Amino acid sequence: MQMRRMTIGRVTSPPSDVDGGFEIAGTAVPFNKLSHPIEDGVRSFRERIQPEALTWDDRTVLLTQHDHRGVPLARIGSGTMSFENTAEGVRFRATLPESRADVREALERGDLPGDVSIGFLVEDDRWTHAKKGSMRTVVAGHIVELSLVTAGAYPDAHLGK
Numbered sequence: 688m689q690m691r692r693m694t695i696g697r698v699t700s701p702p703s704d705v706d707g708g709f710e711i712a713g714t715a716v717p718f719n720k721l722s723h724p725i726e727d728g729v730r731s732f733r734e735r736i737q738p739e740a741l742t743w744d745d746r747t748v749l750l751t752q753h754d755h756r757g758v759p760l761a762r763i764g765s766g767t768m769s770f771e772n773t774a775e776g777v778r779f780r781a782t783l784p785e786s787r788a789d790v791r792e793a794l795e796r797g798d799l800p801g802d803v804s805i806g807f808l809v810e811d812d813r814w815t816h817a818k819k820g821s822m823r824t825v826v827a828g829h830i831v832e833l834s835l836v837t838a839g840a841y842p843d844a845h846l847g848k
Contacts, residue, residue, distance in 0.1 A: 709783040709791050715770065715803055715833050716741060716777040717843035724820070725840055732821035734840070741777060741807065743770050743830040749781050750834045751790060753806055760787060770830070776843070779833060790835065801846035802839035806832040
């Protein structure tokens with residue numbers, strides 16, 4: 688398992704009117720890169736996402752560990768998170784609430800290693816099957832949430848450059 692560390696810092700110009708927030712940024716989705724094997728209960732497969740295949744909206748949130756039960760850490764609609772398509776993938780920037788010092792500390796200590804993972808709805812995909820396993824190529828989908836996780840599906844989805 689590859690461990691990643693990130694550099695994070697105090698926001699000097701936070702988005703919207705968030706005062707004293709803590710900013711993180713990185714790659715939410717790398718384009719045309721293979722995921723680790725994903726278990727879906729029936730079979731194992733690998734996945735890749737085509738460039739500009741994903742959309743998002745004002746309801747897209749930042750969570751930890753894909754847990755929808757708590758208060759989101761950031762939201763596009765509130766101006767505390769943003770996404771943009773680049774040649775390499777979907778990049779994100781988010782300002783964590785000052786009240787979530789636990790998340791900040793976990794990131795600084797490496798307890799949360801900087802991996803991120805998206806929760807998304809697949810709108811169109813293409814499958815290929817071979818003796819070595821199956822491959823899903825996501826052609827279109829919608830990001831519902833981005834999560835800070837302990838182990839993400841994509842090695843190149845993480846905080847930092």
